[in-house]
Amino acid sequence: MTASHLADLRRELAHRGLQGFIVPRADEHLGEYVPARSERLAWLTGFTGSAGLAIVLAERAAVFTDGRYVLQLAAQTDAALWEQRHIEQDPPHAWLAAAAPKSASIGYDPLLISEEALGRYVAAGLTMVPARPNPLDAVWPDQPPPPLVPAVPHPLDLAGKSAADKRNEIAATLRAAGTDAAVITDPASLAWLLNIRGGDVPYTPFALGFAILHASGACDLFMDAAKIPGPTHAWLGNAVAIHDPSFAPGEGIGAALAALGGKRVQVSASLSPAWFAQTLRAAGATVVAGMDPCLLPKACKNAVEQQGARDAQARDAIALCRFLHWMDSAAGRETELSAAARLLEFRAASPLLRGESFPAISGAGEHGAIIHYRVTEETDRPIRPDEPYLIDSGAQYPDGTTDVTRTVWTGPGTPPAPLRDRFTRVLKGHIAIATLVFPEGVSGAHLDAFARRSLWQVGLDYDHGTGHGIGSYLSVHEGPVGLSRRAPPVAVAEGMILSNEPGFYAPGEYGIRLENLLLVQPADFSGASKRFLRFETLTLAPFDRRLILVELLTREERDWLDAYHARVLREVGPALEGDALAWLQQACTALAA
C-alpha cells in the first residue's frame, strides 16, 4: 500500500517541478504528539515511531530515525522502497547532499520544519524550495481533518496565576527587550499563557492553535471558532481576539503576520516552523530569534501548581502502590499488555484521571532493555516468574502530570547477584541526584553525571538522559531544562519539575530504570554567598528491596532510602487496606544494615 503512496507523491512532486521532498514526522507545532492528519510519515512509509523523517527523490527514498526506533523502522518499512538510516550517524542533510542530483530543487513544507533544521540543508549546499500546500496532502485523499476538540478553561485554583497576569508579565519582558510582539507556536505555551486545556492530540491536553502576543499585552489567538465554546470564549476575555487559523496567503495567520511589517517580532528559530519567520520577513518585519517567552515561566511552577503536583503525585501513588502489590503475585497469570491495562484501571479509580500522559512502557525480561518499548498485540508476552519487569507510566490529572518508573522482581525466587548489583548502582545514581544541593546557575548538563558515577566505576552506562522537565497538566516532556549532557545551557531554577530516571540495559536480557519526579526548591543556608537549590522528591512508591545489594550502599544512601520508604508508607498507607496495606508495610521496611 505504501508503494502506491510513494508513487503518488513522486508524481505530484514531478508535477510541481520538485526533484525531492522532505517528510518529517511533525505537525505545525513541531511537538512530540501530533494529530492523525499530521501522521504523514506513517501514511507514506508505514513507520509509526514518534521521531523520524523521510526524504523522497525520483529514484531513491530514505527514512531516518534514532536509535530507539531502529528495529521498528526495519519491521515497518519496505526495504525495497526505503533505505533505512540512523538519523544521527547519517544525518538527512548529508545523505541528501550526496544523493540529490546537482542543483536539484528539494521541496519542504515550511510549516513542518524549523529555521534551524532547514539551515542544515541550506548549509549542505542544497536548493530548498518551500512547497505549500503540502504536496503529500494533495495525494492523501482520506487524510483526517484537523481535530476540533473543545478548549476548556484551566481554572485559577489549578493555574495559580491569571492569564491576564501572565500576558502582562510576558509583555513587559517584550517591552524591556524592545520587541513589539512574540509568535507562540508551541501549544504548551498557548495552554499555559491563556490558561486553557484541550484534547487535540493523544496524551497531552493541548488545544492546538497559535498566538501573537503583543507588547501591549493584547493577544491574537488563531484557533477554529468551533473549538471555543461560549464559556471558554468568556474565560479568554476581551484582550484575546480570536481569528481563523488559516495559513492561506492573505488570510488568518498570514494576514496577521503581514500586518507586523516594520515591527520587531520574536520567533523561536529552533522550535517554531520556518514559515513564521519567512512570512514575517516577507512582510518587512525584523525577526528576533529568541526562546519562546513562555518556556521559562511555564517551567517554573508557581506555588499553586507545586501543590497541585504534590496532590497529583500522591493520588497517582495510591494507584501505583495498588498495582505493585497486585503485580507481586501476577507473574505466570498476566502479560505485559494486561498488566499495563490493570495499572490504568487502578488509576481510573480516581475520578480525576484525565488519561495516560504517554503510552505505558510495560516490559518483562528482555523487553525491559528496549528503552522506548511499546507493548502491542504483536510484541505482548507473558510476565514470567523470576524475571525483572519494568513499568514506566504516567497520568494526566487536572492538577498535575505524573511519570514514574519502577523495576521489580517477579519472584518467588531470589534475583541473580549481577542483576542486584546493577539495580543497586542505578539506585545509587538515583539517590545521588535526589540528594543533590547545588548553586543557582548550574544547568542539567553539569549534574547528569552524578547519576552515572556508580555505573561508570565498573565500566557501565546508559544511553539516555537522566531526566526531563514535566508540565503542569501539560506535556510529560517539557523544555527548556533537562538533566542530560545534551540539555541546553539553561539553568535549573526554583519551581521546575524534573524527572530523575537513571537506568541500565542489558540488551536481550533485561532493563532497569528507576524514576521519580523532583521539584526544585530553594536550599536555605544562613550566610551563604549565593542561592542554592535542592530537590523535593514528589513520587511515592517503594523500590523493590529484593533487588538491592545493601552492602553496596553507603550509610547516607541507606538512610535516604529508609526515610523515603517510611514517607511512602506514611503518605500512601492510609489509602490502602488489607493485603495491599500489608504488602506496602513490608515493602517499606527499613533495610537490614
Added chain:
Amino acid sequence: MTASHLADLRRELAHRGLQGFIVPRADEHLGEYVPARSERLAWLTGFTGSAGLAIVLAERAAVFTDGRYVLQLAAQTDAALWEQRHIEQDPPHAWLAAAAPKSASIGYDPLLISEEALGRYVAAGLTMVPARPNPLDAVWPDQPPPPLVPAVPHPLDLAGKSAADKRNEIAATLRAAGTDAAVITDPASLAWLLNIRGGDVPYTPFALGFAILHASGACDLFMDAAKIPGPTHAWLGNAVAIHDPSFAPGEGIGAALAALGGKRVQVSASLSPAWFAQTLRAAGATVVAGMDPCLLPKACKNAVEQQGARDAQARDAIALCRFLHWMDSAAGRETELSAAARLLEFRAASPLLRGESFPAISGAGEHGAIIHYRVTEETDRPIRPDEPYLIDSGAQYPDGTTDVTRTVWTGPGTPPAPLRDRFTRVLKGHIAIATLVFPEGVSGAHLDAFARRSLWQVGLDYDHGTGHGIGSYLSVHEGPVGLSRRAPPVAVAEGMILSNEPGFYAPGEYGIRLENLLLVQPADFSGASKRFLRFETLTLAPFDRRLILVELLTREERDWLDAYHARVLREVGPALEGDALAWLQQACTALAA
C-alpha cells in the same frame, strides 16, 4: 604619566579620523603571556593584569577586567582618566555601543582581536575600522623591540614524535576535510608542530612566529631569521621554508596569504587574530572556520611525553617536599616573597630547571583568598604561626611542565575546626575527581561538579574552574579541554594532562586550594560496550594531615589518601635524607581511622 600617553593616543586617533580605539591586553598570538612590546594596555593605563582591555573615546575612556583583577585595576589606574568596569558584568561592546557617538568610526588593530570577539562589536551595531599600523605604537616612542631569543630544537627523546610525522598527520586531516592549508597563529601549536622551543615570553618556552601548513605537508614558517641559528635551521629541515614575519602589505605573511587566493584555508575564529581571515578573504580565499588542527593532538600527549611528565613531576616533587619540610618551621621567620624564593631555590637544585611555569602564588592567611594573588614587595607580609598558607607554583623542565598547589597549616597550634571542615571538603572534591572513571565522549563541563559536591552540600562553592590542560614543556594553561562548566564541548581524551584544583575561599580570612596534575588513561573493563577513561595522578606531595577532619572522609576516600601518601613516600623518600626524610615519613603516615 599615563595621562600624557592617553592624550597622545587621542591626538593620533583624531589625526587618523577615528572616534574611538580598542586596546586589548594581547599580542599577535592572543595568548596569556605577551612580550614587553605588546604590553600596550599597561603603557596606556598603568594596569598590569594579565587580562583586560581599554576603550578610548574622545571624551571618555574605560578599562575592563575580570573579577580576579578588580582590586588591582582600581589601584593601578587613574579614576579621573579611566572608568573601571567588570568585563563580564559590563561587556566592552555594550559599553561602547552606549558610549560612542552615533556612527562613530571605532578603530581596532586586527592583529590583536579575534574574529569572534570583533563580531560582538559589529553585532552591537558599531562601525569597526581596522587600524594598521597600530595607532598606539605610533605614539609609544620607547616601545621595546620584538624579542629575538633563539629557537632551539625540542629533541625526539622529549617530543616523542618527529615534526615530519606531525606535519604529515595534520596535513592528512586537512586533505580529508578538503582543506588546502591551515594558518597556525598559536605559538604553542607552532612549538609542538615543529618540535622547537624558545624564550620570547615569560614562563613559557615559546619561539614566537606563525606558520601556514599546507595539505601537502609542506610548511611556511614566519619567524625572524635572527631567531633561527644553524642547528635549528637544520633541525627544521627542507620541508619548512622560512620567511620574514612581516605584516606589511605585500610582504612576509601578507604576501603568503595573498598567494592562497582561491584556496580553502582553515583559521580559528576564536583564537586567531581577525587580520588573517580578513587578509585571506581579501585575496579571494575561502576561510574555513575550524579549531587550530594542532590543538587536539598536542593536548593528547604521546607515550614519550607522558613518561616525560612523570619524570618532571617526580623531580619537581623532591623540591616541593623539601620546601614543605622547610616551610613547616618557617612561620615567624619568613615572608610570602622569601618563601616563594626559597621554593625556586629548591627547584633550581635540579640542573634541568628551565624556570617557573607561572609567577608563584604565595599567600598567607587572607592573601590565600585572592585567587590569582601575586606577591610583590608592596603586598608581601610575614608568614605567621598558626595560620593557613597557600602555595601555587610550577616549573618548566625539558620533559614537562608542572603546576601544584598545597595549603598548609603553619603551626604549632591546632587549626580551627571550621578551617579543617572546609579543607576536608575541598580534599573530598579533589579525591572525587582523582578517582573518576568515565566513558569516552564526556567533556570537562560534565565532570566539574564532582569536585564541588561536598562544598555544595553545605552551601559553599568556589568561583573558578576545577582544572585546565597543561602542555608538555609548553603552556601551563593549555586548551582545548578543561574541567569547568565553561569548558568547550571537547571530550576528555587519553593522554591529556589536566589539573585537579578545587578550592574554597573565605575573603579576608584564608584560601584553600589543593592541586595535582592528572594524566588521562584508558580504564580497561573486560566486555565493556564502550571505552572508559580514568586519571593517573602525576603530582607527588603530601596533603597537610593536620587540616583533615578524618570523620568527614568515607572509607574509600581515606583509603585513597593513605595509598597516595604511601606512594609519595615510596617515590620521593629515597631522594631525601635526615630531617626532611623524617618529616616526609611523618607527613605520609596513614590517617588514624
